[in-house]
Amino acid sequence: MITSRIAARLEGQYGAEATSVSSLLEEAEVRVFHEAAEEKITAAVVILADGSVDKLLGAIELMETDWRDLLIAAELANADWPSRLDDIFGAN
Numbered sequence: 001m002i003t004s005r006i007a008a009r010l011e012g013q014y015g016a017e018a019t020s021v022s023s024l025l026e027e028a029e030v031r032v033f034h035e036a037a038e039e040k041i042t043a044a045v046v047i048l049a050d051g052s053v054d055k056l057l058g059a060i061e062l063m064e065t066d067w068r069d070l071l072i073a074a075e076l077a078n079a080d081w082p083s084r085l086d087d088i089f090g091a092n
Contacts, residue, residue, distance in 0.1 A: 001036040002026060005089040006046055013051035021056065028060045032067065041067055043085050044074035 002010070002022050010018040025045060029037040045063055048070070049056035062070045071077040076084060086092065 001029075001039055001042055003039050003042075003092070005092060006039065006042055009046055009089055013046075013049075014053075017053075021053075024056075025060065028063060032064055037063075037067075040071065040076050040081055040085065043089065044070045044076050047074040047076070047088060 002025065007018070007022065010021055014021045025042060026036065028045075029035070029042065033041075041063065045056065045059040048059035048062070059070065062073065068077070071081075
């Protein structure tokens with residue numbers, strides 16, 4: 001799910017292409033989960049992408065392969081993931 005704080009990060013990292021990036025990410029989530037993913041899944045992709053389209057595609061591929069590995073790679077697999085999201089994206 002593209003929340004407002006994730007959308008703001010995408011805008012900052014991808015500028016005019018943020019809408020296209022959001023659409024690409026949402027389409028991938030639907031392929032994997034058959035609906036929008038939880039915020040932490042979307043955030044994990046954005047964290048790993050770090051503003052790079054190539055890294056974004058790699059993070060999406062990892063999500064499609066095993067979303068749990070995606071969470072581990074983005075350091076969102078532990079119980080403290082909500083505070084990590086707040087640190088990275090701002091309070092919700």
